[in-house]
């Protein structure tokens with residue numbers, strides 16, 4: 001099971017990597033006729049150029065830019081979503097609020113609210129399993145999960161999850177009984193989903209903090225279940 005999962009992720013990552021390498025190679029092409037393509041094809045260069053220009057003109061404070069990068073890279077991440085899920089498991093009233101008005105409930109915990117998109121929590125039950133995808137690009141509940149993993153952005157995941165969700169989940173190591181209905185939620189620029197996984201059995205005595213440790217990023221995307229113990233969890 002683990003091997004298949006790794007293979008799917010590797011294929012997705014390799015495809016993305018190959019595309020990036022190709023683009024890089026194209027940008028570094030030595031043919032003088034194509035010299036004009038070298039700089040503009042390099043997104044990093046363009047961003048750096050824009051940043052220097054904006055700083056030079058006094059339009060932006062470089063420290064403010066660093067803060068934005070730090071937020072995306074370090075501060076926002078699945079640990080936030082995991083705390084929201086753990087609260088929902090521990091507090092039935094909060095869970096109802098989370099399902100009824102996800103944004104308000106997340107804000108109540110002091111998270112989210114960075115941008116205009118609406119968040120919707122979808123609940124897994126013994127009868128229904130939810131999985132999220134963005135078929136068009138890579139829309140993702142970044143305010144609670146941080147940056148999306150490479151495979152989430154892969155063409156394979158984006159196209160196949162809607163056509164054969166059960167098959168994709170199986171390849172990712174999640175085997176669901178036939179009687180379980182699989183629901184796929186297609187994220188958009190203004191509507192992001194987060195999966196509220198089932199609380200694992202045998203966790204009745206755990207604190208909210210201990211529960212949060214059982215909630216992986218993948219469980220909140222819906223490609224895995226929350227693990228009954230920390231050791232069994234996926235990073």
Ligand SMILES: [Co+2]
Nearest residue numbers: 134137138139
């Ligand atoms: Co998108």
